[in-house]
Amino acid sequence: MLKRVVVLTIIGIIAVVGGFSTVGAEYYQGYQVCVPCHNGRTAPDLKGLFSSADELIRTAKSVKDPMMRNIQQNNELLKAAAKDLGLK
Numbered sequence: 001m002l003k004r005v006v007v008l009t010i011i012g013i014i015a016v017v018g019g020f021s022t023v024g025a026e027y028y029q030g031y032q033v034c035v036p037c038h039n040g041r042t043a044p045d046l047k048g049l050f051s052s053a054d055e056l057i058r059t060a061k062s063v064k065d066p067m068m069r070n071i072q073q074n075n076e077l078l079k080a081a082a083k084d085l086g087l088k
């Protein structure tokens with residue numbers, strides 16, 4: 001269990017750092033940053049869960065799981081992810 005958390009946290013950090021860097025941005029941006037965790041196993045698949053960008057962002061910010069901590073501080077990423085999910 002602990003090992004899984006560590007591995008997933010590392011994947012998360014890589015995904016988030018990749019999302020910020022200009023080189024990584026080509027590959028990992030918006031919703032793609034969420035997919036490694038939001039795959040329906042570690043965390044729920046976000047497709048179809050929310051009806052507005054506001055709802056998605058508000059819910060994302062209210063999550064207590066530490067894996068979401070970096071994401072919660074990145075408004076631009078959350079907005080981009082909402083846009084990728086077709087939310088306004």
Ligand code: HEC
Nearest residue numbers: 012033034037043056059060063065067068071077078081
């Ligand atoms: C490092 C892994 C990780 C990444 C990357 C990640 N999340 Fe999460 N997220 C989680 C975990 C773990 C939860 C809690 C799941 C649970 O409680 O069942 C969560 C929960 C959420 C929830 C609440 C879901 C619900 O229905 O309660 C939202 C919304 C969310 N994340 C949005 C995002 C968005 C948007 C991104 C990408 C910009 C993202 N997350 C990236 C791990 C991650």
